Amino acid sequence: MITVVAPGFLTTVQDAGRPGFADLGVSASGAADPIALAVGNRLVGNDPAAAALEMTLVGGTFRFAAGGWIALCGAPAAAKLDGLEIPGWSVQRVRAGGELACGAMTQGARAYLCVRGGLDVPPVLGSGSTHLASGLGGLAGRALAAGDRLELDDRIVAEPASRPVDPSRIPGYRPGDPFRVTEGLQSSWFMREAQAALVATTWRTTDACDRMGLRLEGPALRLQAPRELTTEGVTLGAIQVPADGRPIILFVEHQTTGGYPKIGCVISADHARLGQLRPRTALRFARVEADEAVRLLREQAQAIDAIVR
Amino acid sequence: MAKVERVSDAAFLVVFDEAPTEEAGRRVRRLHASLRDAAPAALVDLHPAYATVLVRFDPLRIDAARLAGELARRAERTASNSEEPIRVVEIPVRYGGDSGPDLDEVARLTGLSSDEVVATHAGAAYEVRFLGFSPGFPYLAGLPERLWTRRLSAPRRRVAAGSVAIAGAQAGIYPIATPGGWNVIGRTDAVLFDAARPRPATLAPGDRVRFVPVR
Numbered sequence: 001m002i003t004v005v006a007p008g009f010l011t012t013v014q015d016a017g018r019p020g021f022a023d024l025g026v027s028a029s030g031a032a033d034p035i036a037l038a039v040g041n042r043l044v045g046n047d048p049a050a051a052a053l054e055m056t057l058v059g060g061t062f063r064f065a066a067g068g069w070i071a072l073c074g075a076p077a078a079a080k081l082d083g084l085e086i087p088g089w090s091v092q093r094v095r096a097g098g099e100l101a102c103g104a105m106t107q108g109a110r111a112y113l114c115v116r117g118g119l120d121v122p123p124v125l126g127s128g129s130t131h132l133a134s135g136l137g138g139l140a141g142r143a144l145a146a147g148d149r150l151e152l153d154d155r156i157v158a159e160p161a162s163r164p165v166d167p168s169r170i171p172g173y174r175p176g177d178p179f180r181v182t183e184g185l186q187s188s189w190f191m192r193e194a195q196a197a198l199v200a201t202t203w204r205t206t207d208a209c210d211r212m213g214l215r216l217e218g219p220a221l222r223l224q225a226p227r228e229l230t231t232e233g234v235t236l237g238a239i240q241v242p243a244d245g246r247p248i249i250l251f252v253e254h255q256t257t258g259g260y261p262k263i264g265c266v267i268s269a270d271h272a273r274l275g276q277l278r279p280r281t282a283l284r285f286a287r288v289e290a291d292e293a294v295r296l297l298r299e300q301a302q303a304i305d306a307i308v309r
Numbered sequence: 310m311a312k313v314e315r316v317s318d319a320a321f322l323v324v325f326d327e328a329p330t331e332e333a334g335r336r337v338r339r340l341h342a343s344l345r346d347a348a349p350a351a352l353v354d355l356h357p358a359y360a361t362v363l364v365r366f367d368p369l370r371i372d373a374a375r376l377a378g379e380l381a382r383r384a385e386r387t388a389s390n391s392e393e394p395i396r397v398v399e400i401p402v403r404y405g406g407d408s409g410p411d412l413d414e415v416a417r418l419t420g421l422s423s424d425e426v427v428a429t430h431a432g433a434a435y436e437v438r439f440l441g442f443s444p445g446f447p448y449l450a451g452l453p454e455r456l457w458t459r460r461l462s463a464p465r466r467r468v469a470a471g472s473v474a475i476a477g478a479q480a481g482i483y484p485i486a487t488p489g490g491w492n493v494i495g496r497t498d499a500v501l502f503d504a505a506r507p508r509p510a511t512l513a514p515g516d517r518v519r520f521v522p523v524r
Contacts, residue, residue: 022354024510025440124504233356233363235320257441265317293318294368
């Protein structure tokens with residue numbers, strides 16, 4: 001059992017998400033950085049989709065009733081285990097009664113605490129992931145609070161890994177690289193200048209960045225002419241542009257349908273890095289074709305498979 | 310003729326029409342049912358809407374061009390004339406007051422009395438076109454034109470669960486408390502979404518909805 005001594009800024013239970021219910025209005029949710037979750041789970045010998053804690057910007061403090069194995073992946077979270085600093089992306093032994101204290105993240109936005117066995121929360125529509133906007137899943141559909149207790153599951157598939165992982169070896173996972181985008185169905189609705197500005201601008205994330213979406217600051221992207229879009233399905237990573245011209249990247253808890261035109265879509269291989277974008281951070285976009293995006297995703301998946309031994 | 314458009318490396322949008330016509334709505338329902346009941350390999354999620362179905366897939370498990378062909382063939386087969394069984398669901402609504410904070414404003418905007426707004430809203434027959442926005446939220450067609458109003462200039466941070474609302478030509482019900490920008494004219498105690506039920510959403514596309522005023 002794990003007791004939450006302090007929850008940090010925003011900590012939720014997340015797994016690989018619950019796709020398959022968009023037709024009920026439920027988006028997939030799941031880890032905002034699925035690479036960190038999958039690698040952390042592999043490090044401790046879990047099923048890669050097992051549930052873990054997703055900490056945001058400032059990590060929490062947790063006490064372990066029994067001894068076990070943990071891995072912290074994603075943003076460095078100034079973590080100390082029983083007072084001693086521990087590195088991320090590696091397996092650490094925790095003693096019974098041990099305490100892990102995480103602090104503020106200075107690079108990246110989310111850190112994942114994976115525990116050998118995974119977290120045991122009642123599955124909702126087949127997943128333990130928290131959907132904060134809908135109040136579904138995880139621990140009563142909400143963020144953790146001090147005093148919460150979490151039981152461990154038995155989703156163990158391997159021994160804990162013997163070596164740490166170097167995340168810089170994962171293609172498409174380097175902070176600061178441009179986010180690759182494919183063309184949106186309504187790209188041609190925008191003025192030529194807007195289409196050019198998408199990839200020519202250094203954008204900034206605003207404070208309005210959460211699991212539903214990331215609102216960006218930069219030049220207003222204008223349509224050639226006012227035009228109404230009939231509400232249609234939207235997907236993770238889509239860059240929608242409301243009437244004010246300020247783009248929003250739809251994220252893991254996005255609404256399932258929307259009526260704003262989309263100027264592009266961030267490719268699947270770059271979704272994990274969206275989860276590491278801090279508020280008020282610079283970012284750029286670069287165009288790729290969809291087939292190239294699939295090739296990049298395959299290369300990334302193969303590298304993740306090969307990296308944990 | 311349906312079009313199959315690539316909208317991301319991992320999603321297609323099957324487009325039956327640009328406008329939310331009834332025929333497009335029927336085709337959306339048939340394609341959705343076809344893909345749900347006999348899912349192609351690597352299908353991840355389905356987002357039916359007014360005239361389109363967004364299909365998310367795992368591009369590492371299927372060749373995109375092959376899936377596009379399969380979607381086009383399935384979309385062609387939606388041109389059936391078979392009658393669908395119609396289910397009518399009655400939703401009891403307390404109109405106005407704390408339950409419907411925007412009822413008087415809708416009356417003002419439409420030039421009707423509050424009672425006339427209630428009678429008009431409850432007198433119409435609605436069809437569920439799709440569920441979207443939030444879990445179990447039904448997008449309803451059939452709002453009488455006299456009640457078409459603009460949405461709130463600034464969305465509410467929290468719309469109560471069960472809120473019965475209208476915006477533009479659309480009508481809907483907020484199943485759970487969420488932010489929202491539609492005009493709330495009443496509230497129902499009916500539970501529209503419960504993840505613990507075998508069928509979590511009370512309403513399904515194609516259902517007819519009638520609002521019944523209660524005290």
